[in-house]
Amino acid sequence: MESILSAIQSTNVETTFTIADALMDAGLAAILGLIISFTYIKTGKNSKNFARTLIILPSLVCLVMLAVNGNFGTSLAVVGAFSLVRFRSLQGSSRDIGFIFFTMTVGIICAIGELPLALLVTAFICAIHMVLYYTNFAANDVDEKDLRVTIPENLDYSDIFDDIFERYTKSYKQVAVKTTNMGSMYEINYRIKLNDEKQEKSFIDEIRMRNGNLTVVCGRCDMNEAEEL
Structure with missing residues (x-):
């Protein structure tokens, strides 16, 4: 603990920087934020406003750290408070949280003047995101x-x-059962794989004949999970 405290105190040294240096660091942070935002858009579902925020956030983090003039502990506290604003008003996914910390890391690295390291970190993490997306790692x-x-x-x-x-599916499994409409009906959830996507209508029609033409919903697993959030 003493070694950690001494390391932090050693960073709390007054440093000087010019406006030109600050603009250069913030400008590079914005460019790297643009690359991160592009990666965010290309690797999954995205929000327009969040994608734009990813461009601005590295510059803000960089400028905040430069504004406190070398006080590492204070700057991290302020940046950490800023990063929580989105998640106080809207539930963020794990992917969004990961990109928030990604942009914060790049902004901090730019603020300490390690611009080549910021470029390397951005390229490395973006490459990981691309590989995971195009290989469908851990996808359903x-x-x-x-x-x-x-x-x-x-x-x-x-x-x-x-x-x-048995006639229409390769495999099927009952996942859950719940009561609806004040207990007068049951809703049964299955996980299925159809033999032929073209037979989906015939499959649903036969189920409707069996359940008295009540509600039948069939869709992709990720779509239904998103509706429940």
């Missing part, structure tokens, strides 16, 4: 779908659709 099976079927409470849901699943 794209053929897998969620099926939600509503049935009246007087039907036994244990094996009511098994014969239909």
Whole structure:
């Protein structure tokens, strides 16, 4: 602990910088933020405002650290407070949080004058994001779908659709059951893989005939999960 405190105190040395230096560091931070924003857009679902914020944030972090004139502890405290603003008003995904810390890191590196290191870190982390995206690392099976079927409470849901699943699906699994409409109906969630996507309408039509033409929802797993958030 003493070694950590001494290291922090050693960074709290008054430093001088010119306006030209500050503008150069902030300008490079903005350029790197543009690269980070482009990576964010290309590697998944994106928000227009958040993508623009990623361009500005590295420059803000850099200028805040330069403005406190070398007081490392104070600058990190201020930057940390700024980074929480988004997540106090809107729930952020783990991907958004990762990009927030990415841009903060680049801004801090630019503020201490290590511009080549900032370029290297940006290129390295962006390359990792691209590789993970294009290799579909840890992605769900794209053929897998969620099926939600509503049935009246007087039907036994244990094996009511098994014969239909045997004809139309490669695999199926019941995931969850819940009551709806004041307990007068059941909603059954399945995870399925269809034999042929072109037969989806026929598949749903047979289920509708079995459940009395009540609600049937079939869609990609990630789409249904997003609707529940």
